[in-house]
Amino acid sequence: MTPTVRLTLSARAENVALVRELIAAIAELAETGRSRDDIRAAVSEAANNVVVHAYAGEEGPLEVTVRMLHGALEVSVRDQGFGIVSRQSAEAAASQSMAERGPGHGLGIAVMDALADGFELRPREPHGVEAVLRFALTAPWRIADAGDELRGGVFEPAGPDELAVTMSPAELGAVVLPRLVCAAAARAGFTVDRMSDAQLLADALAAHVVPVLRGAVLRSRLGIGRRELAIEVGMLDRGGGRAVIADSSVGQLGLLLERLASSTEVHYSDRGELLELSIRDERQPAAPLRRS
Amino acid sequence: MSTRAADLVGAKASASRTKRWHSRDPRVRVALVEEYMPLARSLARRYERSSEPLEDLVQVAALGLVKAVDRFDVDRGVAFASFAVPTILGELRRYFRDCCWDVHVPRGTQEHVLAIEAAQRRLTLDQGRSPSVAELAQYLELPVEQVLDALQAAQAYGTVSLDAPRGTGANEDGGSYAESLGDIDERYELVEGAATVASALKHIPERERTVLALRFIDDLTQSEIAERIGVSQMHVSRLLRRALEQLRILVRAEDAAGDPSA
Numbered sequence: 001m002t003p004t005v006r007l008t009l010s011a012r013a014e015n016v017a018l019v020r021e022l023i024a025a026i027a028e029l030a031e032t033g034r035s036r037d038d039i040r041a042a043v044s045e046a047a048n049n050v051v052v053h054a055y056a057g058e059e060g061p062l063e064v065t066v067r068m069l070h071g072a073l074e075v076s077v078r079d080q081g082f083g084i085v086s087r088q089s090a091e092a093a094a095s096q097s098m099a100e101r102g103p104g105h106g107l108g109i110a111v112m113d114a115l116a117d118g119f120e121l122r123p124r125e126p127h128g129v130e131a132v133l134r135f136a137l138t139a140p141w142r143i144a145d146a147g148d149e150l151r152g153g154v155f156e157p158a159g160p161d162e163l164a165v166t167m168s169p170a171e172l173g174a175v176v177l178p179r180l181v182c183a184a185a186a187r188a189g190f191t192v193d194r195m196s197d198a199q200l201l202a203d204a205l206a207a208h209v210v211p212v213l214r215g216a217v218l219r220s221r222l223g224i225g226r227r228e229l230a231i232e233v234g235m236l237d238r239g240g241g242r243a244v245i246a247d248s249s250v251g252q253l254g255l256l257l258e259r260l261a262s263s264t265e266v267h268y269s270d271r272g273e274l275l276e277l278s279i280r281d282e283r284q285p286a287a288p289l290r291r292s
Numbered sequence: 293m294s295t296r297a298a299d300l301v302g303a304k305a306s307a308s309r310t311k312r313w314h315s316r317d318p319r320v321r322v323a324l325v326e327e328y329m330p331l332a333r334s335l336a337r338r339y340e341r342s343s344e345p346l347e348d349l350v351q352v353a354a355l356g357l358v359k360a361v362d363r364f365d366v367d368r369g370v371a372f373a374s375f376a377v378p379t380i381l382g383e384l385r386r387y388f389r390d391c392c393w394d395v396h397v398p399r400g401t402q403e404h405v406l407a408i409e410a411a412q413r414r415l416t417l418d419q420g421r422s423p424s425v426a427e428l429a430q431y432l433e434l435p436v437e438q439v440l441d442a443l444q445a446a447q448a449y450g451t452v453s454l455d456a457p458r459g460t461g462a463n464e465d466g467g468s469y470a471e472s473l474g475d476i477d478e479r480y481e482l483v484e485g486a487a488t489v490a491s492a493l494k495h496i497p498e499r500e501r502t503v504l505a506l507r508f509i510d511d512l513t514q515s516e517i518a519e520r521i522g523v524s525q526m527h528v529s530r531l532l533r534r535a536l537e538q539l540r541i542l543v544r545a546e547d548a549a550g551d552p553s554a
Contacts, residue, residue: 017436017437017440020437021440024444142337179444182443182444183440186424186426186436186440189424189426190424190425191421191422191423192412192422192424192425192428192443192514192525193421193422193513193514194422195424196514196525196529196532199529199533200532200533200536203533203537204536204540207540250493250504250508250536250539251492251493252493252509253504253505253508254508256508256536259508283421
């Protein structure tokens, strides 16, 4: 199976940064003819396109799927919008040559076209648009194939300040989770100190969750609050949640996950266990920022 | 030779074996290097970066393995693998630190790292706590993303300037750690823990152990640790991440090897 990461979040401008962080993390695993900045810029363009055009100011999902294919990094950016503009763009892109496209939304298309080795924009049925960007590899991936195929559905973001990310193989969590958690912590207004703690927590979580996962797919959900993050991972074997915490022992220093998290909870469902950690930044109220 | 190298370096080495070890019997060295080459190779694989050919990294790891063989003290009663892993990892990290910053990190990002380091110190002093990413971005008039990028880059690759303790001359290099932290080992001994992790902790370099203790025994923030030992917060963050990763690798290696005293 193709190693795959899927990120689902609300189509909002501030979420594009999270998409970029995911792409940055994966791009570090890929050797392509394109610079990492180019890859990020191309994918940002696609995500921005969804934010601006897909839902006409309403909330709606933005779904980014990264596939580590033989020979290419493929990024698909999808919406489920009814946006007339986006749909027209897609239809136009499918039927017209570059020269025929107008200047307005044609610019984003030109950028994606220029930065990716392959680019397609296509309407989805029953509604929405999918942009597919391909970046050719100059050397093979150095990661193992995924054991299980990714299927959507189990974890979806429940609100505008949540994101869901699904990874197969689960080992990709070590690459993806710390990066997303840092970006989420930055957005939650964490101090750099506490953001670094959140990163250490994500490192430990990604390392210790793999042996107790049910299957090869790691699902995670991040909730972004004000100076607070919730990080949920699953689906775990019975007893898996407690095992993850216990395995994070740093001997005399205690259980790392307990030391770093503000709270830890295990939720049970018929599909398996979920471990939810929260981390808060309980700093003193800030003095007003002054410039020198 | 009929004796497997592993038997030779088992936890309870006999006096004659120890003697033979210290004689640096070349056959023993060769056998050890051969036996542990797969370990070196697998550690090298962990550090694969797109532009570093794996074979180069395996060479670096092999060098670390040879150093580990030469420095191993059988009288310490620890398994050779537990000693070799941090030595090999140290060699790989030094390689990245010394060779690869310029190759991997765009110049703009390097400059941002230095600017962020200064801004963090300044804002931490002003506010009595470390700044948020947004505050740093505002202060430096940079997009939040570029600040995040630079923070990530600073973590992945050290720089000479970030690694050198601040405010000490070249002659006093390293002194700042030792001075402020003489009693760390004592504090470690005050609390009890799982045997595997406890023995793994012994193999973490002193600097990293110190930072771990300051963070998790003394409960200081990363900025407070940075201030205390005279380096940047980014450096503290990198040391913590590195130390915890090493611990995980060591514990896994020891678990996989089983309890040597059993």
